[in-house]
Amino acid sequence: MQDEDNVATGAQEGAEQQAPQVKMHILTQFVRDLSFENVLAQRGVGGEVQPDVTVNVNLDAKKRKPDHQYEVAIKLNVESKNKGTEDKLFLLEMEYAGVFHVENVPEEQLHPFLMIECPRMIFPFLRRIVSDVTRDGGFPPLNMENIDFLQIYRNEIMRRQAEQEKPASAELN
Template sequence: MAETNGAGQAQQPPKMNILAQFIRDLSFENILSQKGVTGEVQPDVQVQVNLDAKKRTAENQYEVVMKLKIESKAKGSNDVLFLMELDYAGVFSIENVPEEQMHPFLLIECPRMLFPFVRRIVSDVSRDGGFPPLNLETIDFLALYRNEIARRQAATPEGTA
């Protein structure tokens, strides 16, 4: 006869489904064309990534938003070539993840699932804006999460944590 107490039950593996994903906000400013700059330009691209996650009203549903700010400047002159801002959201159904592990799960695993779609959008929009397609490097969401936790701990005065 199988045990029925908490210690005898096997932990169910985490289960995640993407219910929806969508562009929440997108802005592309082609500053190069507004200035009428011509000739060959070497870009220097800076990418900022922010993540946000929240519980939805439906049971086991969470919304994760990846916010990118991409600025391309000309090497040497530092003139801005283009500025892109993208908020890309995913709605996830997540089960069998312990509460203490939910925060890192939402900010590491969920963005990993969204990233290929974000990369394609950035590539398409930069190409459609008249530039070579910008193929984002893979983002290490685990390192991003650890850096944010360390930054928050450093910003918290002693004794208030």
Template sequence: MADEDQTTDTPKTDEAKPEGGPNGAAQPQQMPQMQVLGQFIRDLSFENVAVQKGRAMEGQPDISVKVGLEAKKRSAEGQYEVAVKLNVTGKVKGADEPIFAMELDYAGVFAISNVPENQMHPYLMIECPRMLFPYLRRIVSDVSRDGGFPPLNLENIDFVALYRNEVTRRMQAETGQQKPS
């Protein structure tokens, strides 16, 4: 039978393959790996302004949440510290005076591998805060409740949109500075 005599140039699975894959092409990257080594509150402040000033909270609350992110490399190889900074202010709709103010700086230490250097910044600013968010949300809920208000359940934060907005803002700031006056 002619079909049995045909040979192919495909290597057998137990044969050694050339370094870098066929024709010297780069091997596909391994999947990124992240391990949370620790989480902690760096700073927490809660002020119940309404009680301090002797005012009763009347009306519908208006909650403002500002989010900031920081990331830095640690001295250990492949370790990074990422912090989510929240500034939460509650006011009664139509009033200027806050009824409460909360500042929370919550950080995590991560071991990260198999992420290309050009993708590390977005990875740190998107994936790491996503891992921290459920814990941060719980702290905000507990502290607002313990501070005398109904528990504040934060909406999900879209860290991808937050990152894109910051990149756009920085690009606009750079192009605005480079224009001759």
């Protein structure tokens, strides 16, 4: 039994020596831009309101001057309309960013890592701010569902591939 444990431990140590451990630290996170407009209060509309909320998410990542540092931003646009009349209730625009120290990620995996894992780490903080701002703005707190950053990444890759194929197919016609 002990020999099996030693073999397993030796195999783990060998694997760790071959592939360096990925290191990722959130150095800081911050709100770059925040705007909340309570359209309902400005118009003074009364009556029954049934909100229909639309959330759009964009991601951005860029290298920073120090080695292994990257800035990743989630750009959020939340619009709420009344279901019956399509009148705007509120508009929330926010850009939330994090600065990450990332090491030992292979170059071909760095872009997906920055666009999937980093936003996943800072999203709970963004969600809390959105909830607080909508509540403080006079509406029930907007408790956003988890965002599937992997699916957003895949959709963007497919969109870019379709754009590249479109000019090529237009030339053939």
